[in-house]
Amino acid sequence: MTATRPTANQEAPQKPRVHPQRRSLLEAELVSSVAWIIKLRWIAGVGVLAATWLVENLFALDAAEVSLFGIGAAILIYNLVFYLVKRRLTRRVAPISSYYALAQWQVALDWLAMISLIYFSGGVESPVIFFFLFHIILASILFPTRTAFGFTFLAILLLTVAALLEYFGVVPHSPIRGFLQTPLYANGLYVSAILLFFSSTAIITAYLTTSIQANLRQREEEVVELSENLRRATVRLQALNEAARVVGSTLNLSQVLERLVRTTAEAMGVRACSIRLLDKSGRRLEPVAVYGLSQTYLNKGAVELDANPLAREVLSGKIVNIPDAPNSPLLQYPEEAKQEGISSMLSAPLIGKDGPMGILRAYAVEPNRFTPEDEAFLAAIAAQGSLAIENAMAYQAVEALDQAKSQFVRMVTHELRSPVSVIRSLMRTLTGGFAGSVTPQQKDILERVARRADFLQSLIDDLLDLAAGKIDVREREELKPVALRGALERVIRRFEVSAREKDLRLEWFDQTGGQPILVMGTADILDRIFNNLISNAIKYTPPEGRVTVTLARRDDEAQVTVEDTGIGIPEESMPHLFEEFYRAPNAKEMEREGTGLGLTIVKDLVTRMGGHISVKSTQNVGSQFTVTLPIVQPYDAIEADEPRRLEGAPG
Amino acid sequence: MSNKQILIIDDDPDQRLSLRLPLESAGYIVHEAANTAQGLVAVKQVKPDLIILDVMMDTATAGFQLALDLHSPDPKSEYKEFRRTPIIMLTAIHSTTPLRFAPDEDYLPVEIFLEKPVEPEALLAKIKELLGE
Numbered sequence: 001m002t003a004t005r006p007t008a009n010q011e012a013p014q015k016p017r018v019h020p021q022r023r024s025l026l027e028a029e030l031v032s033s034v035a036w037i038i039k040l041r042w043i044a045g046v047g048v049l050a051a052t053w054l055v056e057n058l059f060a061l062d063a064a065e066v067s068l069f070g071i072g073a074a075i076l077i078y079n080l081v082f083y084l085v086k087r088r089l090t091r092r093v094a095p096i097s098s099y100y101a102l103a104q105w106q107v108a109l110d111w112l113a114m115i116s117l118i119y120f121s122g123g124v125e126s127p128v129i130f131f132f133l134f135h136i137i138l139a140s141i142l143f144p145t146r147t148a149f150g151f152t153f154l155a156i157l158l159l160t161v162a163a164l165l166e167y168f169g170v171v172p173h174s175p176i177r178g179f180l181q182t183p184l185y186a187n188g189l190y191v192s193a194i195l196l197f198f199s200s201t202a203i204i205t206a207y208l209t210t211s212i213q214a215n216l217r218q219r220e221e222e223v224v225e226l227s228e229n230l231r232r233a234t235v236r237l238q239a240l241n242e243a244a245r246v247v248g249s250t251l252n253l254s255q256v257l258e259r260l261v262r263t264t265a266e267a268m269g270v271r272a273c274s275i276r277l278l279d280k281s282g283r284r285l286e287p288v289a290v291y292g293l294s295q296t297y298l299n300k301g302a303v304e305l306d307a308n309p310l311a312r313e314v315l316s317g318k319i320v321n322i323p324d325a326p327n328s329p330l331l332q333y334p335e336e337a338k339q340e341g342i343s344s345m346l347s348a349p350l351i352g353k354d355g356p357m358g359i360l361r362a363y364a365v366e367p368n369r370f371t372p373e374d375e376a377f378l379a380a381i382a383a384q385g386s387l388a389i390e391n392a393m394a395y396q397a398v399e400a401l402d403q404a405k406s407q408f409v410r411m412v413t414h415e416l417r418s419p420v421s422v423i424r425s426l427m428r429t430l431t432g433g434f435a436g437s438v439t440p441q442q443k444d445i446l447e448r449v450a451r452r453a454d455f456l457q458s459l460i461d462d463l464l465d466l467a468a469g470k471i472d473v474r475e476r477e478e479l480k481p482v483a484l485r486g487a488l489e490r491v492i493r494r495f496e497v498s499a500r501e502k503d504l505r506l507e508w509f510d511q512t513g514g515q516p517i518l519v520m521g522t523a524d525i526l527d528r529i530f531n532n533l534i535s536n537a538i539k540y541t542p543p544e545g546r547v548t549v550t551l552a553r554r555d556d557e558a559q560v561t562v563e564d565t566g567i568g569i570p571e572e573s574m575p576h577l578f579e580e581f582y583r584a585p586n587a588k589e590m591e592r593e594g595t596g597l598g599l600t601i602v603k604d605l606v607t608r609m610g611g612h613i614s615v616k617s618t619q620n621v622g623s624q625f626t627v628t629l630p631i632v633q634p635y636d637a638i639e640a641d642e643p644r645r646l647e648g649a650p651g
Numbered sequence: 652m653s654n655k656q657i658l659i660i661d662d663d664p665d666q667r668l669s670l671r672l673p674l675e676s677a678g679y680i681v682h683e684a685a686n687t688a689q690g691l692v693a694v695k696q697v698k699p700d701l702i703i704l705d706v707m708m709d710t711a712t713a714g715f716q717l718a719l720d721l722h723s724p725d726p727k728s729e730y731k732e733f734r735r736t737p738i739i740m741l742t743a744i745h746s747t748t749p750l751r752f753a754p755d756e757d758y759l760p761v762e763i764f765l766e767k768p769v770e771p772e773a774l775l776a777k778i779k780e781l782l783g784e
Contacts, residue, residue: 417743418663424768425669431769434672457768 027096029220033142034086034103040138041079041110046115048072055176067120067174075113082106103142107151110135115158122175124163124194125184132159132198133205140209152206156199163191236377239267243384253392257289260385264289267381268374270364271342275350275385276303277358278315285311285358293340293363300336308332313346315356319375320390321346323368343367346374348382352390360385409467416460424453455593462597465528466580466604479609481518481632483549484558485510487526492549495534503543506534511552519558519629521609530604532598533562533625539591540623541566551629557611560627568619577615578603586619602627656702658682658699660690660717661741662708666767670703673771679778687717694721694733701736701781714740718762737781738762741769 009507049072082102089098114135118126132155140148165171166185173185184190193445246259257275265273272292276285286301305311310330311352314320320344322328326338337345341364346360364370427450429435431443438446492508499506537547545565552559569577573584581596588594606613611629661667664685671681674689682697684690686708694702702721708715718740721733726732742764763777 421743421767422663422665422669425666428768428771429669429672432673434676434771 009648027099027160030096030099030142031090034099034106037103037106037138038083038086039417041075041082043108045072045075045079048075068117071113071116071120076288078109078113091203092234104396106251107135107139107142111151111154111158114155115162118159119162119171122173122179123166123173123185124159124191125180127179129159129194129198130201133201136202136205137209140206141213145210145214148206148210149203152202156195156202159198160195163195167191191423193645209310232373235269236267238376239263240380242267242382245386246384246388251392251395253389253396254289256385256388256392260289260381260388261291264360264362264378264381268362268377270362270369272363274363275358275359275389276311276361277350277389288358297336297340300333303332310347311359314349314359317349317351317356319346319348319379321370321375323406341365344369346370346378348375348378350382350386350389352386357386357389406467410464413460413464413467415465417457420453420457420460424450424457425454443646451593455595459595459597462601465601466597479520479522482521482523482526484517484519484526484560484629485512487523488549488551488560491527491530491534494531495538499538499547502538502541504538504541505546506538507546507548509548509550511550514557515553517551517553517558518632519609519611520632521629525609529602529627530560530562532602533627536598537562537564537566537623537625540564540587546621554628556631558629558631560629561624562627563622563624565622568621569615569617570619574615574617578613654678654680655700656680656682656697657701657703657778658684658690658693658697659703660684660687660693660708660714661703661705662686663705666705666741670769670774673775674778677775677778689712690717691720691730694730698732702736703741704738706744712725722762723729738780739774739777740764741767743750745766 049069052068052072082105085102088094089102091183113133118130118132121128136148136152138154139151142148143151162171163185166173167188173183175183175185242263243260246256246263250256250259261273261275265271272290274287274291274293275289278284279286283305285299285305285308287303290298302557303311305315308331310320310322310328310332313330320330322330325331325342325345326334328334329584331337342363342365344364344367345361346364346369347359349356350358350360354397360378362370362374362378378493422454427446430438431446431450489508492506494504534547534549541547541564547565548561548563550559550561567586567590569584570586573582576582579596580600580601583594583596603613606629609629611627613628614626616626617623657674659667659670659674659681661670661683662685667683667685671683674681682693682699684693690702690704693699704714704718706712707716710716718738720728721730721736721738723730723734725731740762741768763781765774765777
């Protein structure tokens with residue numbers, strides 16, 4: 001029994017599904033009515049006793065006293081029984097059928113009590129005849145229309161039989177003596193009139209009450225149905241929303257898949273859900289995410305498209321609803337589905353921009369579980385899911401590619417390094433005269449070659465730095481709190497000699513008041529950042545100039561400013577300053593060699609530390625680079641700040 | 652002229668040559684080994700006064716491992732007579748391995764690290780210092 005979308009659910013006649021919530025509401029109504037009638041009956045029983053007493057003592061009438069008291073007492077006694085039964089039913093949460101039986105017993109006994117009351121208070125002459133109408137109203141409230149009318153006709157029948165039996169003298173007349181001067185029970189016209197009016201009043205009462213009740217019930221059912229629909233719609237909307245959130249929240253493929261199956265199973269309220277994706281061959285489906293299925297079922301074997309008509313149909317773009325999985329010819333593994341306890345399945349295709357990717361499938365224990373709304377819902381989830389899966393896959397691919405590229409660059413760069421390093425070493429032996437003496441001209445040529453080799457070396461080193469910076473975050477060195485001042489001072493010390501040789505003043509100002517300044521990074525990263533900036537400043541500042549390094553604190557940020565009185569940066573070069581291999585024309589003029597990678601590396605490293613870099617410059621006046629880094633609290637510190645050695649130190 | 656024996660363990664013949672030339676011109680007797688295994692054999696044969704060792708050979712840390720073997724504090728070590736033999740380790744500052752080497756005075760007492768490419772004058776100065784000349 002299988003069917004694709006258009007004919008789904010038209011087979012296997014369904015029992016009208018009574019929704020649990022609706023049944024419980026109607027149940028609750030019957031239960032409360034039963035309790036209410038029991039309460040009313042206490043009043044009725046006491047009323048009968050009191051009325052009898054009043055009739056006897058105040059109006060000095062003579063009724064069939066014993067019988068009437070007996071009926072009153074009987075009402076109270078059987079009401080007590082009903083009360084106890086009801087209490088027991090309430091305690092153990094009895095099925096609704098028990099309440100229904102209880103209600104029927106109540107009405108039956110009430111009818112008996114009522115007709116007895118009528119009989120002993122004068123039969124057709126009785127003033128209590130019309131009390132029957134209350135009973136009819138109650139029965140109409142309690143029971144469906146047909147049962148209510150049944151009880152109505154039973155009341156009419158009982159009264160008619162009693163009247164006739166008295167009329168024909170089969171049973172003795174039992175009037176309230178002194179109530180009527182002339183007995184009327186034998187008056188055919190009167191009896192017929194009373195019966196006629198009673199019957200019509202009873203039927204009309206039953207009709208009106210049941211109509212109102214039926215109307216109310218229908219409304220109530222509609223409300224319950226509507227609120228149920230609303231609830232289901234809300235759950236699904238939430239699930240769709242969740243699916244959409246999954247799309248946006250993570251690019252981790254396994255997380256996306258896992259959340260999709262869980263969300264789907266929970267939203268549809270079914271046993272399990274799975275996602276199978278096509279493998280590279282495009283002929284097999286591999287389970288990639290599963291919720292609620294046993295390992296045994298998953299290990300059932302490969303899902304091969306050639307052997308699996310269901311998979312082929314779904315991948316062709318159809319939503320396939322299988323109401324009776326163990327007997328479906330579409331399934332590759334019907335026996336395994338049966339063992340797993342799966343009776344129905346609903347499958348939707350996952351379609352990417354390059355065609356089908358896989359199948360999203362919901363599994364239910366109940367046969368014929370999935371409705372057309374479920375189909376629409378699963379299709380919507382599958383559409384959202386396809387997008388999420390595709391995004392995550394694309395991201396994964398890009399990530400892998402990026403990593404492979406970085407790895408490649410690192411390897412190539414390393415391979416370039418060793419020969420250049422050896423060339424430089426060998427050149428050194430020649431220029432140093434360790435391999436015999438060379439002529440001044442040869443020496444000059446050798447030195448030029450050596451310079452070029454040195455440049456090649458620094459270019460390769462910079463490229464290696466750049467490539468290292470672009471390696472995936474997980475592979476990078478762990479950032480930890482490091483002392484900024486110490487790192488800065490180490491770099492400044494390193495340049496003291498070269499600054500002096502070039503007749504430059506290298507100044508260092510600490511404006512933080514000596515408090516520890518910790519930033520997230522590594523000593524190596526800080527070293528490379530300031531090494532680049534300070535060496536640039538020295539390189540591009542003519543003799544007798546000044547290079548000033550300042551450390552300051554602005555709230556939660558540390559600011560390091562490297563300022564020089566150098567050649568400055570032409571305005572048109574500013575936008576390109578941090579571009580790879582870019583060098584300003586005046587910089588090229590002053591220093592022929594330079595990779596144009598230094599500032600790119602600096603910016604990359606500063607960004608990695610969560611900071612930023614800015615630059616101000618006027619050509620022929622000087623440049624000012626400011627690095628801003630977020631400060632971390634000292635209690636996170638691993639490495640304590642070093643005491644200041646430069647400022648105020650002698651020499 | 653010194654007649655001290657120096658063993659160069661490096662897998663790059665050109666690198667070995669660039670080291671040999673300045674050393675020989677300074678009067679040292681130079682021996683070469685092209686890998687760790689050869690190096691260990693040569694150490695026993697030559698009984699060098701000083702070893703120049705490339706850190707990165709067969710593996711990224713092969714030289715490091717060799718230095719640890721030679722300088723093992725184990726009294727039963729087969730190289731115990733070389734425990735105090737100075738070793739100059741040649742490293743590349745831009746190492747592709749995440750390991751960054753730095754002299755650890757507690758653990759490797761007689762090792763010196765030199766960055767490649769080696770400046771001949773600097774190398775000779777270091778050797779003189781290590782050999783106490």
